[in-house]
Amino acid sequence: LESEFRYALCHHIVERVQKPNPEGRDRSEAVDRDVTHPVIGPIHYLTIMAVIFQGVYAWAGPFMDGIDAGMSWLGEHVADMLGEGMLTDLLVDGVLAGVGGILVFLPQICLLFFFLTLLEDCGYMARAAFLADRVMRGVGLHGKAFIPLMSSFACAIPGIMATRSMDNARDRLVTMLIAPLISCSARLPVYALLIAAFIPKAYQGMTLLSMYVLSVLAALGAAWVLRRFVVRGEPSTFLMELPSYKVPAWRHVFRTVGNRGWVFVRQAGTVILAISIILWFLAAFPKNEEIAQEAEQRVERGEDPAAVAKWESGAQLRQSYAGKMGLMMEPAIEPLGFDWRIGVGLVTSFAAR
Numbered sequence: 001l002e003s004e005f006r007y008a009l010c011h012h013i014v015e016r017v018q019k020p021n022p023e024g025r026d027r028s029e030a031v032d033r034d035v036t037h038p039v040i041g042p043i044h045y046l047t048i049m050a051v052i053f054q055g056v057y058a059w060a061g062p063f064m065d066g067i068d069a070g071m072s073w074l075g076e077h078v079a080d081m082l083g084e085g086m087l088t089d090l091l092v093d094g095v096l097a098g099v100g101g102i103l104v105f106l107p108q109i110c111l112l113f114f115f116l117t118l119l120e121d122c123g124y125m126a127r128a129a130f131l132a133d134r135v136m137r138g139v140g141l142h143g144k145a146f147i148p149l150m151s152s153f154a155c156a157i158p159g160i161m162a163t164r165s166m167d168n169a170r171d172r173l174v175t176m177l178i179a180p181l182i183s184c185s186a187r188l189p190v191y192a193l194l195i196a197a198f199i200p201k202a203y204q205g206m207t208l209l210s211m212y213v214l215s216v217l218a219a220l221g222a223a224w225v226l227r228r229f230v231v232r233g234e235p236s237t238f239l240m241e242l243p244s245y246k247v248p249a250w251r252h253v254f255r256t257v258g259n260r261g262w263v264f265v266r267q268a269g270t271v272i273l274a275i276s277i278i279l280w281f282l283a284a285f286p287k288n289e290e291i292a293q294e295a296e297q298r299v300e301r302g303e304d305p306a307a308v309a310k311w312e313s314g315a316q317l318r319q320s321y322a323g324k325m326g327l328m329m330e331p332a333i334e335p336l337g338f339d340w341r342i343g344v345g346l347v348t349s350f351a352a353r
Contacts, residue, residue, distance in 0.1 A: 003239055028245055032127065041131045046209075048124075052115040053212070054205025056108050063107035071100035089284060090277070098276025102269040105189040106261055112188065113260040114253065116153070121248035125150070129240060139220050140227025144240070145175045149219065152182035153212070170231045178222045183215040185264065279348050282322040291315045322347060 035041055075092045082088040119125050125147075132146040144166050152159030159179040166172040183191070191211055199207045295312040299305050317323045318340070326343030333343055 031245065032242065035124070035127050036130050038134065041127070045128055045131060048119070049212075050205065050209050052112070053209040055115070056111050056205070056208065058205070060107040060111050064104050067104050067107070068100065071096060071103070075100075086284075090280065093284075094277040094280035095273065097280075098273040099269070101276065102265060102272050105192060106265065108188060108192055109185050109264055110257050110261045112153075112185070114257045116150075117253045117256045118248050121246075121253055123243045123245045126240065126242050130242065135220070136223075139224040141171055141174060141223055145171060148175050148179060149182055149216075152179040152184060156180040156182065156184055170227075174223050174226045174231050177226060178219040181215055181219040181222060183212050186268070279322070282325075282348075283317055283320050283344075285320060288316060288319050291319075317341075317344065 075096045079088050079092050129146040148159045148163045156179045160176045163172045163175045195204050195207050295308050298308045322344045325347050326340035329343035330340045
């Protein structure tokens with residue numbers, strides 16, 4: 001009743017001061033009847049998301065290939081300038097490899113933020129929150145939880161911070177607990193690598209969309225369990241004003257994309273770069289001169305230089321610090337069919353994560 005009285009008063013005041021524009025209002029309401037429809041609305045939403053995720057792959061591909069080729073060229077150029085040596089290995093395999101691993105995923109992350117900012121700026125995100133209220137009410141939440149969860153697609157930390165706008169303490173707590181289940185931008189490079197390696201191009205966008213849908217379903221399932229058995233209480237009401245549709249402010253859109261991209265490069269990049277150098281050190285030291293001499297002798301005897309170089313790399317890795325850690329893990333992972341090489345990969349993957 002309080003809400004109805006408040007909006008009746010607002011409507012009365014607006015009627016006295018606003019010049020009527022029935023044509024624009026009718027056009028906006030006609031769009032909303034379609035966009036917020038219980039059946040057609042979710043179809044629109046999933047279609048938009050499918051186009052976005054397919055675009056992230058199709059449009060970011062040339063930029064990613066360009067960055068990858070540029071970093072490879074730079075590494076070869078640095079190696080040719082400096083020649084063989086420890087400093088060259090550090091710069092090429094440590095620094096440039098770490099920087100390249102960061103920058104190659106920047107186009108996909110920027111494109112994802114571009115689309116999401118575009119939808120928010122034009123007014124569609126509020127409609128998506130309205131649609132989400134119907135779903136979230138079934139698990140004990142309401143549409144206000146949509147914005148924090150949507151922010152969690154970028155990172156769970158700002159998503160959790162965004163729950164401060166929620167009045168109900170129970171809803172706020174449940175939203176904070178399920179936010180880390182949403183696929184954040186840190187997982188996008190992992191998805192991109194695995195999907196590009198194993199999924200045909202025609203299905204890559206749908207596979208990426210399904211990964212995000214799966215994370216949403218996991219979050220909603222966890223919310224249902226928490227509200228039913230842990231954080232009990234009556235669900236609060238949800239009231240939200242739908243903003244008018246408008247042309248996005250392109251300056252704001254590109255500024256937001258630039259800021260998000262820079263945050264990724266600055267915050268994630270510094271950590272990844274430092275870890276890349278540490279991993280290079282663990283895989284490169286200590287050096288075994290006997291292995292290097294044996295490799296030279298095998299090349300002199302006429303063996304294939306590429307095959308010998310591959311053997312030398314594996315032999316040096318086996319006796320390095322990283323290889324020794326892998327050998328220590330081998331008895332534990334051998335029942336899974338893994339050997340010490342996969343143990344090295346597991347050690348480095350923990351550091352990278």
